[in-house]
Amino acid sequence: MTTVPIKGVVSSDDDAEVYEFFGYSTVTPSAVKDALSTANGQNIVAEINSPGGDVFAGSEIYTALKNYTGNVEVDIVGLAASAASVIAMAGDTIKISPTAQLMIHRASTVSQGNADNLSSDLQGLNSTDQSIANVYVQRTGLDPQTVMQMMAKETYINAKDAVEQGFADEMMFADQPNKVTNMMSPLMLSNQAITKVKTLLAKVKQKSKETNSQTSDQLRSHKLAILFKKEGN
Numbered sequence: 001m002t003t004v005p006i007k008g009v010v011s012s013d014d015d016a017e018v019y020e021f022f023g024y025s026t027v028t029p030s031a032v033k034d035a036l037s038t039a040n041g042q043n044i045v046a047e048i049n050s051p052g053g054d055v056f057a058g059s060e061i062y063t064a065l066k067n068y069t070g071n072v073e074v075d076i077v078g079l080a081a082s083a084a085s086v087i088a089m090a091g092d093t094i095k096i097s098p099t100a101q102l103m104i105h106r107a108s109t110v111s112q113g114n115a116d117n118l119s120s121d122l123q124g125l126n127s128t129d130q131s132i133a134n135v136y137v138q139r140t141g142l143d144p145q146t147v148m149q150m151m152a153k154e155t156y157i158n159a160k161d162a163v164e165q166g167f168a169d170e171m172m173f174a175d176q177p178n179k180v181t182n183m184m185s186p187l188m189l190s191n192q193a194i195t196k197v198k199t200l201l202a203k204v205k206q207k208s209k210e211t212n213s214q215t216s217d218q219l220r221s222h223k224l225a226i227l228f229k230k231e232g233n
Contacts, residue, residue, distance in 0.1 A: 001073075002039040004032060004046045010053030010061065010083045018189065018197045026053075029060040036068050043071040046091065049100075052082025055107055055128055059083075062135070065090035076100045076168065086132055088167075089139045096159045096168040104136065104147075105154035140166030 008025030016026045027050060036044070046065060052058065065072050065087065074091030081103035088094060088102065096102075107128040111121040133147045140147070142165065162168040189197075 002035070002042055002044045004035040004039070004044050006032070006046055006048040006050055006061070006084060006087055008050060010050055010058045010087070012054050012057045015054070015189075015194050017201065018194045021197055021201060022189075027061070029057055029064065032061045033064050036064060039068075039070065041069045043073070044068070045073045045075055046087070047075045047077055048080045048084055048088055049076075049078030050081065050084035050087075051079060052084045052103075055083050055086075055132075057083070058086050059131075062087050062090045075172065076102065076162075079103065085167075086135055089135050093170075094139075094168040095170050095172045096162050097172045098159045098174070100159055102157040102162055102167055103154065104132075104151050104157070106151045107132065136167070142166065 006027050008027055009019050011019055011026040011028055013028045013030045016028050019026045072090060072092050074088050074094045076088055076094070076096040078097070078100055079102075080088045080100070082105060085102045085104050107125050109121060109125060111118050129148070129151060133144060133151060136142065136147045136151075137144050157165065157167055159168070159171045163171055
């Protein structure tokens with residue numbers, strides 16, 4: 001059985017290099033799709049420990065897992081928060097470690113502009129919340145209003161409650177005593193920060209190309225100098 005890791009910040013393919021620049025691990029739609037392609041229809045285990053991230057990247061990963069032809073077992077081994085909790089709902093079977101947790105909340109964004117811009121962003125957030133809530137409702141059978149209230153309060157769900165409420169099918173290692181864990185989630189980077197770092201990375205890459213080009217020119221000049229010296233002799 002193939003293991004597909006869902007670890008680190010859920011990121012779009014374009015933004016992943018920025019998080020990696022700061023030392024964050026990431027999971028992207030392309031990485032998951034490549035892993036599923038390699039698995040080629042065999043049963044897989046999607047192992048999740050993620051603070052969440054980009055909601056649309058999470059949606060793409062969720063959809064890829066749902067469309068996979070083989071059986072998908074989801075193992076929540078640490079934290080499945082925000083977008084990662086949505087990804088977890090894609091499993092045919094969902095297992096959760098006794099020390100793991102899910103976290104569900106409402107979507108958020110950074111907005112600027114005039115009243116129309118802000119109104120549009122608000123409508124988009126409400127639509128996103130409804131889409132996410134529908135995934136939880138479909139999986140758990142809970143009342144939509146109950147789920148929306150849980151999201152509004154930013155609810156952490158331990159393993160026992162996850163099974164009882166339908167977010168998971170079973171607890172892993174159920175015959176073993178629970179252990180207490182202490183978890184910290186990396187912060188999401190703002191779009192402005194991502195843009196700045198992308199600009200910085202582009203400059204670094206360009207400088208590297210220029211340096212490599214200069215080095216090649218220097219080496220060529222050195223070789224020509226040696227050649228002409230030999231001919232002079």
